[in-house]
Amino acid sequence: MDSAIRKSSSRARRSMWITIGAGVVLLALIGIGVGVGVSVAKKNSSPKSAVANGNAGASTDGSSGGSTSGGSNAPSDGGTVADPNDPSNFSKDARLHKSFYGLAYTPDGSIMPDCGATLPSVIRDVQIMSQLTTRLRLYGSDCNQTALVLEAIKQTKVDLSVYVGNYVEADDNGAAYQRQRDTMKAALQTYGVDHVLGVTVGNEFMLNYLNGGDDPNSAMANTGAAILIADIKDTRDMLTSLNLPKTLPVGTSDAGSYFNTEVLEAVDYGMSNVHAWFASVDAAGAAAWVFDFFNETNVTPAAALANSPKMYIAETGWPTNSSDVAHETNGPGTASVAGLQTFLDTFVCQANSAGIGYFFFEFFDEEWKDALYGGVEGWWGLFDKDRNLKPITIPNCASP
Ligand SMILES: *[C@@H]1O[C@H](CO)[C@@H](O)[C@H](O)[C@H]1NC(C)=O
Ligand SMILES: *[C@@H]1O[C@H](CO)[C@@H](O)[C@H](O)[C@H]1NC(C)=O
Ligand SMILES: *[C@@H]1O[C@H](CO)[C@@H](O)[C@H](O)[C@H]1NC(C)=O
Ligand SMILES: *[C@@H]1O[C@H](CO)[C@@H](O)[C@H](O)[C@H]1NC(C)=O
Numbered sequence: 001m002d003s004a005i006r007k008s009s010s011r012a013r014r015s016m017w018i019t020i021g022a023g024v025v026l027l028a029l030i031g032i033g034v035g036v037g038v039s040v041a042k043k044n045s046s047p048k049s050a051v052a053n054g055n056a057g058a059s060t061d062g063s064s065g066g067s068t069s070g071g072s073n074a075p076s077d078g079g080t081v082a083d084p085n086d087p088s089n090f091s092k093d094a095r096l097h098k099s100f101y102g103l104a105y106t107p108d109g110s111i112m113p114d115c116g117a118t119l120p121s122v123i124r125d126v127q128i129m130s131q132l133t134t135r136l137r138l139y140g141s142d143c144n145q146t147a148l149v150l151e152a153i154k155q156t157k158v159d160l161s162v163y164v165g166n167y168v169e170a171d172d173n174g175a176a177y178q179r180q181r182d183t184m185k186a187a188l189q190t191y192g193v194d195h196v197l198g199v200t201v202g203n204e205f206m207l208n209y210l211n212g213g214d215d216p217n218s219a220m221a222n223t224g225a226a227i228l229i230a231d232i233k234d235t236r237d238m239l240t241s242l243n244l245p246k247t248l249p250v251g252t253s254d255a256g257s258y259f260n261t262e263v264l265e266a267v268d269y270g271m272s273n274v275h276a277w278f279a280s281v282d283a284a285g286a287a288a289w290v291f292d293f294f295n296e297t298n299v300t301p302a303a304a305l306a307n308s309p310k311m312y313i314a315e316t317g318w319p320t321n322s323s324d325v326a327h328e329t330n331g332p333g334t335a336s337v338a339g340l341q342t343f344l345d346t347f348v349c350q351a352n353s354a355g356i357g358y359f360f361f362e363f364f365d366e367e368w369k370d371a372l373y374g375g376v377e378g379w380w381g382l383f384d385k386d387r388n389l390k391p392i393t394i395p396n397c398a399s400p
Pocket of ligand 1: 083086089090
């Protein structure tokens with residue numbers, strides 16, 4: 001298996017467990033009880049060691065997407081029948097509503113070195129996603145994904161804008177950062193920024209730097225933060241050099257409890273992964289858990305900083321299936337379509353009303369994650385891997 005995939009994915013796995021660890025702290029804070037904390041902490045320990053052994057992975061981060069394991073990017077209609085000669089002429093699916101603030105999206109085939117992302121595949125995705133939201137967030141810029149998404153928006157003429165991304169590695173002397181900066185820059189030069197909302201530098205960089213287990217504001221963490229801050233500054237310089245018609249905000253995304261204060265002071269926005277599933281919360285309680293965690297751990301601390309960076313939920317969702325029985329449940333949580341429906345019903349419109357910016361995780365099941373890691377990892381989509389809507393009812397309310 002490709003080591004880059006394994007690496008980024010096992011890193012992502014840790015982020016989930018960090019969220020759990022933070023969940024323990026939160027539960028303690030709000031006094032739910034020591035017993036719960038202990039059982040959550042126990043669950044926290046085994047996957048971490050599995051990661052160390054290199055055989056558990058995961059990824060709710062979709063850090064760089066992936067080629068489908070069948071190796072095919074052939075578009076299926078996914079409920080929208082497109083006119084092959086005019087991507088802007090496609091039939092709408094009455095089951096879909098523009099209720100989501102945003103969606104987390106990684107095109108099929110966005111992982112180096114395999115790549116393989118194709119314009120027809122991205123066009124089909126954009127046609128569907130434009131019926132659910134006006135905003136996407138990407139995780140990286142490898143495999144031309146920034147250009148592909150902006151080209152697809154251009155050809156489909158849909159009302160969709162994007163937070164583009166640069167997936168920074170901590171240990172490659174800036175190679176991944178620079179490569180993506182340059183492809184991103186070329187895409188911005190080609191397509192302009194009418195459909196670009198911001199530039200996210202780093203995905204779970206601090207989590208990865210700290211190997212999942214340290215204070216994000218320790219002296220060691222600040223050493224890592226300095227690498228990321230230099231890249232953030234470099235990105236601002238790149239954007240300035242383009243003489244764009246508007247100043248794009250520059251932010252970062254990380255695991256919920258891994259925001260370093262110096263990084264937050266250097267960005268315009270932060271995007272935070274907040275997953276109730278991995279905190280052993282049941283579906284009925286998941287939305288409330290996410291709202292509380294996000295407010296306490298991200299919004300309140302960020303608001304106290306002089307620059308008050310805007311905080312978003314980078315990822316939140318609920319898995320519908322597991323490839324093995326052992327991972328079908330996590331405490332009282334059950335991976336199920338019913339669970340996803342409950343989370344949709346209790347999170348989406350409520351977050352919209354509360355003015356919370358969030359990117360639902362995720363648009364479609366990423367088959368490569370199931371093939372590599374099993375468990376619930378490949379089963380977080382609103383749509384299955386072939387872009388068929390799962391048997392769910394999409395909430396119908398206005399997103400901000
Ligand atoms: C859209 O595509 C359909 C099916 O190909 C075609 O019948 C229709 O004329 C097209 N509409 C426009 C405005 O081009
Ligand atoms: C992707 O990258 C290539 C090479 O850099 C470029 O020629 C092409 O136009 C880009 N965009 C799309 C949408 O493929
Ligand atoms: C967010 O947390 C702060 C600080 O604990 C609290 O004062 C505030 O009421 C909370 N807001 C919401 C919407 O829960
Ligand atoms: C759920 O996962 C199992 C195991 O991979 C698979 O056999 C089954 O088809 C999946 N169910 C659905 C609805 O995709």
